[in-house]
Amino acid sequence: MNSTLAAEKISLYRTSSSSVEPSVLTDIYQENVNIAIWQNQLSKAVIENVKQVETSHKPLNVVMTAEPQNIVKHLSEYTLLLENKRALCEYVGLLVDMFCTLFELKRVGLRLTKLDRAMCPKFHVDKVPCRLVTTFTGVATQWLPHDVVDFSKLGAGSNGLPDESSGVMSSPVDIQHLNAGDVALLKGTGWFDNEHGGLVHRSPSVQSGETRLLLTLDFMD
Incomplete structure (x- = not known):
C-alpha cells in the first residue's frame, strides 16, 4: 500500500470527542481520537480579567517554560x-497542572498571546505529540x-x-469551529x-479592530 492510500485508510479511524466534563480530555489517549474538546464555561472572574487584557492597548506575548507549582507567580511577574x-x-x-498530570510532564512550553491577525492562517498539521489550545476571547481555532x-x-x-x-x-461547510472557552487537545x-493521523486545523481570520486571546501548551520533556 502506498503512502497516500495508507493515509486515507488511517484517516477513516480519526474522530473527535467532546463533552462539558473535563474528563473528556483523557479521550485523547484513544487511538481513533485526534481532538478532545472540553466545552468549558469561563468563570465571571476570568472573563472580567480577560476583558481587561483585551481592552488594554498594551501588547501581550508571554512565552515561557512553565511548571505547575510556580506558574501563577511567574505569570503575574512576567x-x-x-x-x-x-x-x-x-x-x-x-x-x-491538568496538562502536566495528563501526560506526566514536569513542565510545559506556554504561550499566552493577544492576536489581531491569524497566526497560522492555512490548514496544517502540527509536528508535535499533542498541543493544548484555548481561546479566551474572540474567534477560536478551526479544524477539519x-x-x-x-x-495531498x-x-x-x-x-x-x-x-x-x-x-x-x-x-x-466541513470546517468545524471551537468556541471561546473550549479547551482542546x-x-x-x-x-x-x-x-x-494528526488533526488538520488553522487559525481563524480576525476582523479589523478585533483581537483574540490565545493560550497554547506544548510538551517540553
Whole structure:
C-alpha cells in the first residue's frame, strides 16, 4: 500500500470527542481520537480579567517554560498587564497542572498571546505529540474532520491557493469551529504511531479592530 492510500485508510479511524466534563480530555489517549474538546464555561472572574487584557492597548506575548507549582507567580511577574489578573493566572495554572498530570510532564512550553491577525492562517498539521489550545476571547481555532481532508493539498500541495479553493476539503461547510472557552487537545504527527493521523486545523481570520486571546501548551520533556 502506498503512502497516500495508507493515509486515507488511517484517516477513516480519526474522530473527535467532546463533552462539558473535563474528563473528556483523557479521550485523547484513544487511538481513533485526534481532538478532545472540553466545552468549558469561563468563570465571571476570568472573563472580567480577560476583558481587561483585551481592552488594554498594551501588547501581550508571554512565552515561557512553565511548571505547575510556580506558574501563577511567574505569570503575574512576567508583565504588568497580568499583575492584578489573579483569576486568569490561576485558571492558566489549572490548565498547566491538568496538562502536566495528563501526560506526566514536569513542565510545559506556554504561550499566552493577544492576536489581531491569524497566526497560522492555512490548514496544517502540527509536528508535535499533542498541543493544548484555548481561546479566551474572540474567534477560536478551526479544524477539519479527518475523513473530508485531501492530505495531498496541505502545504506545498495547495499550490498557493486559499484553503477554500485548494481542494484540501470537500466543502467549506466541513470546517468545524471551537468556541471561546473550549479547551482542546490537538493530536499531532509526533504522537506515537500517528504519522498520518494528526488533526488538520488553522487559525481563524480576525476582523479589523478585533483581537483574540490565545493560550497554547506544548510538551517540553
